[in-house]
Amino acid sequence: MNPYPNSGTYPVPGEQDMMPTVEIRPFTYQISNLQGIGTCERQEDSFGFVNALDDEKISRRGLLAVLADGMGGMSGGKLASETTVATMRGDFEEFDMSGDIPRQLCSAAAKADDIVFGQLAGKGGSTLIACLFYREKLYFVSAGDSFLYLMRNGSLYRINAEHNVLHRKFEDRIADKDISLRSITNERENRAVTRYIGCGKLRDPDRFVRPLPLYVGDIVMLCSDGVANVLPPERIVEALESPSVDEMCRMMNAEISDNPTGQYRDNYTALLIRCAY
Amino acid sequence: MGYTTCPNGHLYDPEQYASCPHCNGGSNMIDFTGGGYPQGTIAPGSFGGDYPQGTVAPNGFGGGGVQNEKIMGTHADPSAGFNPDEVNKTVAPSDYSGGPSKTIAVFEAEQGFVPVVGWLVCTEGNKEEKGKSFNLLSKRNKIGRDRESDVRITGDNAISGYNASIAFDEEECSFTLIPSDTANNVRINGKAVYVPTTIVAYDEIRLGVTHLVFVPFCSERFSWGKKAEDKV
Ligand SMILES: [Zn+2]
Numbered sequence: 001m002n003p004y005p006n007s008g009t010y011p012v013p014g015e016q017d018m019m020p021t022v023e024i025r026p027f028t029y030q031i032s033n034l035q036g037i038g039t040c041e042r043q044e045d046s047f048g049f050v051n052a053l054d055d056e057k058i059s060r061r062g063l064l065a066v067l068a069d070g071m072g073g074m075s076g077g078k079l080a081s082e083t084t085v086a087t088m089r090g091d092f093e094e095f096d097m098s099g100d101i102p103r104q105l106c107s108a109a110a111k112a113d114d115i116v117f118g119q120l121a122g123k124g125g126s127t128l129i130a131c132l133f134y135r136e137k138l139y140f141v142s143a144g145d146s147f148l149y150l151m152r153n154g155s156l157y158r159i160n161a162e163h164n165v166l167h168r169k170f171e172d173r174i175a176d177k178d179i180s181l182r183s184i185t186n187e188r189e190n191r192a193v194t195r196y197i198g199c200g201k202l203r204d205p206d207r208f209v210r211p212l213p214l215y216v217g218d219i220v221m222l223c224s225d226g227v228a229n230v231l232p233p234e235r236i237v238e239a240l241e242s243p244s245v246d247e248m249c250r251m252m253n254a255e256i257s258d259n260p261t262g263q264y265r266d267n268y269t270a271l272l273i274r275c276a277y
Numbered sequence: 278m279g280y281t282t283c284p285n286g287h288l289y290d291p292e293q294y295a296s297c298p299h300c301n302g303g304s305n306m307i308d309f310t311g312g313g314y315p316q317g318t319i320a321p322g323s324f325g326g327d328y329p330q331g332t333v334a335p336n337g338f339g340g341g342g343v344q345n346e347k348i349m350g351t352h353a354d355p356s357a358g359f360n361p362d363e364v365n366k367t368v369a370p371s372d373y374s375g376g377p378s379k380t381i382a383v384f385e386a387e388q389g390f391v392p393v394v395g396w397l398v399c400t401e402g403n404k405e406e407k408g409k410s411f412n413l414l415s416k417r418n419k420i421g422r423d424r425e426s427d428v429r430i431t432g433d434n435a436i437s438g439y440n441a442s443i444a445f446d447e448e449e450c451s452f453t454l455i456p457s458d459t460a461n462n463v464r465i466n467g468k469a470v471y472v473p474t475t476i477v478a479y480d481e482i483r484l485g486v487t488h489l490v491f492v493p494f495c496s497e498r499f500s501w502g503k504k505a506e507d508k509v
Pocket of ligand 1: 283284285286287297298299300
């Protein structure tokens with residue numbers, strides 16, 4: 001029996017001209033998580049991994065990382081984000097790994113949407129990013145304004161679309177063939193989330209239709225806006241250049257905490273996954 | 278040293294935490310101040326590879342919450358009306374431009390009773406809009422090209438995303454046209470206006486090449502005031 005069912009060959013990135021090939025070995029994923037409550041009274045972000053410490057299960061079923069940023073008054077936000085994470089984790093256990101994985105991720109998200117809508121009747125909800133690392137490839141599904149980053153060869157890429165009013169205005173302008181964007185004003189309403197878990201009619205979440213092949217050294221970061229709105233991309237890059245995932249979290253935590261005291265700070269959560277041998 | 282996961286899939290170091298510090302919203306947080314890191318914790322572990330890994334579990338920052346509501350989103354349905362005025366009542370205290378504010382959200386169910394108080398009728402303009410009417414509700418009605426507009430005019434490129442608004446004042450039963458600062462010119466009966474201006478029945482508002490005639494419903498003869506209270 002082949003202990004490395006995902007062995008194979010593929011071109012090394014950046015050297016497409018020569019097309020050398022390398023043997024794929026399964027990755028070891030280095031994982032860390034970071035969470036803080038900010039200046040809030042409650043922690044409304046939730047997260048969770050599946051199979052984080054089990055290499056054997058990772059090779060059979062993959063590694064799942066889920067982040068949810070709850071929204072809604074009182075305990076609604078926490079309930080929504082916890083339910084979202086729990087539903088994704090639970091559903092993932094039932095995935096048919098030989099089936100259509102992007103579709104299964106989307107239906108898990110739709111299920112979470114239904115359940116949270118049932119709990120809060122649309123008065124609360126949660127963002128969602130769920131990443132599945134399976135056979136050295138990345139799958140994801142996302143709704144809302146949380147961030148999914150990929151750091152590769154020293155460059156940081158935002159992978160998911162931001163579902164908010166501002167984004168929608170851009171789309172409208174482009175559809176109108178008006179790319180001057182002159183009349184888009186800087187209003188607070190622009191931040192309003194337009195798709196989320198718990199709206200009861202989630203459709204078309206953002207996702208990869210085909211998975212992204214991962215390379216050794218890639219770092220994937222899922223984070224809530226409490227991280228990404230405080231740390232500009234260049235600071236995130238700096239942190240992600242640290243030698244270990246622990247150090248990355250430590251740096252980001254220190255930088256977020258360094259914000260002037262007294263200033264409002266959101267809950268913040270980050271999940272880091274680095275691909276290594 | 279070994280990392281462990283709690284039943285909820287959080288990574289933590291059991292040597293530092295008796296139970297998972299991330300569960301229960303951090304209520305079992307431990308004040309760990311070692312290591313010189315502000316919100317301490319962390320301990321490298323190993324995972325089969327050469328790199329240390331592990332977990333960070335700060336939960337440090339004590340309360341003092343200024344604004345705890347995660348204000349959230351809007352409707353998931355892009356075609357549904359989004360009412361920005363409602364958002365402004367509940368938004369976190371920070372600009373869009375970068376402050377660490379909460380995400381915004383508006384929930385349809387909370388918007389309450391917002392009746393029609395008048396109409397705009399398009400008498401000139403592109404063929405999609407000409408002959409159409411638009412409801413004006415008891416609030417500030419945004420007029421523009423944006424999908425979030427209450428009166429959305431498409432196909433007239435001389436109209437801004439948010440060009441003007443019409444506010445209804447229940448107490449005085451008056452209608453005021455408010456041009457947006459950054460937008461293209463607005464005219465009332467042919468005259469350009471730059472400041473909030475009261476409008477009356479059959480005034481003609483011009484934006485771009487679109488002419489909108491204002492028709493009030495609320496007037497001396499009708500007010501929702503008492504009616505609305507009857508219902509509540
Ligand atoms: Zn836990």
